[in-house]
Amino acid sequence: MLTIYSDDHRLHHAQGEMVGGEFQPCFEMPARADHVLARVKAQQLGAIREPEDFGLTPIARIHSADYLDFLQKAWAGWAAQGNTADFLPGVFPARHLRAKRPDDLYGQYGFHSFDCFAPITAGTWQAVYTSAQVALTAQREVAAGARSAFALCRPPGHHASADVMGGYCYLNNVAIAAQAFLDQGAKRVAILDVDYHHGNGTQSIFYERADVFVANIHGSPSFEYPHFLGYADETGAGAGEGYNLNLPLAAGSAWDVWGAALDTACKRIAAYDADVVLVSLGVDTYQNDPISSFKLDSPDYLRMGQRIAALGKPTLFVMEGGYAVAEIGINAVNVLEGFQGA
Numbered sequence: 001m002l003t004i005y006s007d008d009h010r011l012h013h014a015q016g017e018m019v020g021g022e023f024q025p026c027f028e029m030p031a032r033a034d035h036v037l038a039r040v041k042a043q044q045l046g047a048i049r050e051p052e053d054f055g056l057t058p059i060a061r062i063h064s065a066d067y068l069d070f071l072q073k074a075w076a077g078w079a080a081q082g083n084t085a086d087f088l089p090g091v092f093p094a095r096h097l098r099a100k101r102p103d104d105l106y107g108q109y110g111f112h113s114f115d116c117f118a119p120i121t122a123g124t125w126q127a128v129y130t131s132a133q134v135a136l137t138a139q140r141e142v143a144a145g146a147r148s149a150f151a152l153c154r155p156p157g158h159h160a161s162a163d164v165m166g167g168y169c170y171l172n173n174v175a176i177a178a179q180a181f182l183d184q185g186a187k188r189v190a191i192l193d194v195d196y197h198h199g200n201g202t203q204s205i206f207y208e209r210a211d212v213f214v215a216n217i218h219g220s221p222s223f224e225y226p227h228f229l230g231y232a233d234e235t236g237a238g239a240g241e242g243y244n245l246n247l248p249l250a251a252g253s254a255w256d257v258w259g260a261a262l263d264t265a266c267k268r269i270a271a272y273d274a275d276v277v278l279v280s281l282g283v284d285t286y287q288n289d290p291i292s293s294f295k296l297d298s299p300d301y302l303r304m305g306q307r308i309a310a311l312g313k314p315t316l317f318v319m320e321g322g323y324a325v326a327e328i329g330i331n332a333v334n335v336l337e338g339f340q341g342a
């Protein structure tokens with residue numbers, strides 16, 4: 001299986017995030033991608049290539065002009081005010097306020113965010129731009145006939161919607177790739193999000209559309225981040241009614257429960273008869289993940305890959321989360337090896 005990877009991810013390494021009321025080192029750190037890449041090499045998964053540059057056009061198929069304008073200019077604006085620390089939002093258009101886009105940078109940051117977990121640094125734009133190009137390059141490989149490809153994306157993307165960032169996500173890599181398949185002639189695309197956290201951004205982007213079926217298996221928002229989307233009654237709207245599947249699970253879920261949910265999701269994807277399947281590959285479902293509560297063990301990721309392979313569709317794997325850094329490579333590549341070996 002071909003892996004697309006770029007060192008540009010290293011340009012995004014924020015100073016910290018709020019954990020337990022304290023400012024602590026970011027869980028979403030460059031070492032995550034280093035460990036996955038090292039495992040890809042150690043297991044000789046396949047060739048590793050740099051991304052091509054497809055420009056802003058395929059990104060603008062998913063994200064709004066205002067949002068992309070903000071992301072590109074935010075750091076320069078922040079630095080021009082004499083700031084050197086990371087840029088972070090603090091005020092959001094929550095309920096009972098008015099979601100009118102302000103003129104000033106700080107107001108726009110809050111307008112384009114849903115939490116304080118998407119810091120902006122000097123290198124963030126370049127890193128997220130290249131991460132999207134990584135997904136687009138792997139997409140081209142599958143569109144050209146490869147059975148599968150791995151987009152080793154960092155930063156991740158599934159919490160980002162058309163014009164709102166959050167949860168370490170800025171550009172929705174998997175949505176950008178899904179749209180590229182459709183723009184290149186695919187009729188139906190399925191996205192299976194196996195990250196521990198609900199892919200609220202991906203759901204919102206395709207929620208009213210029947211040409212993309214989105215399935216999520218995740219910690220229930222009743223207790224887990226992102227807290228405000230991901231319930232089972234969210235089944236799509238308008239033309240998209242019936243094309244969104246949420247399988248929220250309880251804390252502590254292990255393979256017995258998680259694997260059954262995967263089977264349910266795969267059955268729905270099989271019935272949808274997609275031309276291609278994209279997988280938002282987060283491995284924060286791992287039992288030792290520091291911010292998550294599921295109990296999958298490393299062999300389970302082989303089973304995950306095997307079950308996805310049973311769909312018998314061209315498959316694009318897009319890296320999302322996973323914070324047990326020592327094991328992130330083993331767990332992510334186990335999915336890919338399980339898929340390949342099936």
Ligand SMILES: NCCCNCCCCCC(O)(O)C(F)(F)F
Binds near residue numbers: 117320321
């Ligand atoms: N106590 C709650 C703290 C929440 N912290 C933010 C968690 C973000 C998860 C990101 C992710 O793993 O879903 C992604 F795949 F996008 F990277």
Ligand SMILES: [Zn+2]
Binds near residue numbers: 195284
């Ligand atoms: Zn996650």
